[in-house]
Amino acid sequence: MRVLENGYTVKDLSLENITGLAKLHSTSFARSWGAHDFALFLQDRRMKILGAFQTGEHDPLAFLLVRQVEDEAEVISLAVGRRHRRRGIGEGLLDIAIDDLCEQGVKEVHLEVDEQNSAAVELYKNIGFEVVGERRAYYPAGPSKKRANALIMTLDLVEVDA
Numbered sequence: 001m002r003v004l005e006n007g008y009t010v011k012d013l014s015l016e017n018i019t020g021l022a023k024l025h026s027t028s029f030a031r032s033w034g035a036h037d038f039a040l041f042l043q044d045r046r047m048k049i050l051g052a053f054q055t056g057e058h059d060p061l062a063f064l065l066v067r068q069v070e071d072e073a074e075v076i077s078l079a080v081g082r083r084h085r086r087r088g089i090g091e092g093l094l095d096i097a098i099d100d101l102c103e104q105g106v107k108e109v110h111l112e113v114d115e116q117n118s119a120a121v122e123l124y125k126n127i128g129f130e131v132v133g134e135r136r137a138y139y140p141a142g143p144s145k146k147r148a149n150a151l152i153m154t155l156d157l158v159e160v161d162a
């Protein structure tokens with residue numbers, strides 16, 4: 001277990017957290033993943049889910065899902081509960097995951113993000129991710145939203161280490 005500067009605790013999540021993860025995901029994304037989806041992720045040895053907790057709470061208030069394949073990794077999903085945003089939790093989870101990935105010899109971390117998601121784009125840029133490409137009309141349209149482009153971002157850990 002690790003502790004963020006603001007006192008939230010961080011630990012690796014397991015099957016006992018899948019209901020809490022599904023609840024959290026549904027409050028942050030239009031197309032939500034269920035407990036079954038998270039159970040499948042956790043059975044994949046390449047995947048790791050970090051969760052942030054408030055003291056005494058059973059369900060995570062934030063999570064970060066990362067997949068590592070040899071010396072590359074990908075941020076698959078990140079969400080912070082609405083009431084807990086803008087307190088450094090998203091950044092704190094990414095910092096911990098990136099430190100762990102560095103230790104495991106990962107050289108690059110990739111992700112895709114909706115170009116209109118300014119909170120996430122700013123967060124990733126703050127951490128050092130750079131835009132390396134774009135996927136046009138990547139995200140499905142919503143009732144009041146056209147298909148959105150994805151930015152492809154990469155963090156070079158070799159440069160960060162040097």
Ligand SMILES: CC(C)(COP(=O)(O)OP(=O)(O)OC[C@H]1O[C@@H](n2cnc3c(N)ncnc32)[C@H](O)[C@@H]1OP(=O)(O)O)[C@@H](O)C(=O)NCCC(=O)NCCS
Pocket residue numbers: 028029077078079080081084085086087088089090091092112113114117118119120122123124126
């Ligand atoms: C994106 C998200 C994970 C950010 O988590 P968070 O814990 O609120 O972010 P942090 O407090 O760690 O923010 C760190 C930095 O990111 C940037 N940032 C975060 N939220 C922002 C916002 N709403 N607007 C602009 N910049 C923002 C800021 O630079 C911030 O630093 P500052 O607070 O010192 O200015 C959160 O808003 C979220 O869960 N959104 C819904 C799900 C989502 O979009 N996930 C990303 C999918 S790729």
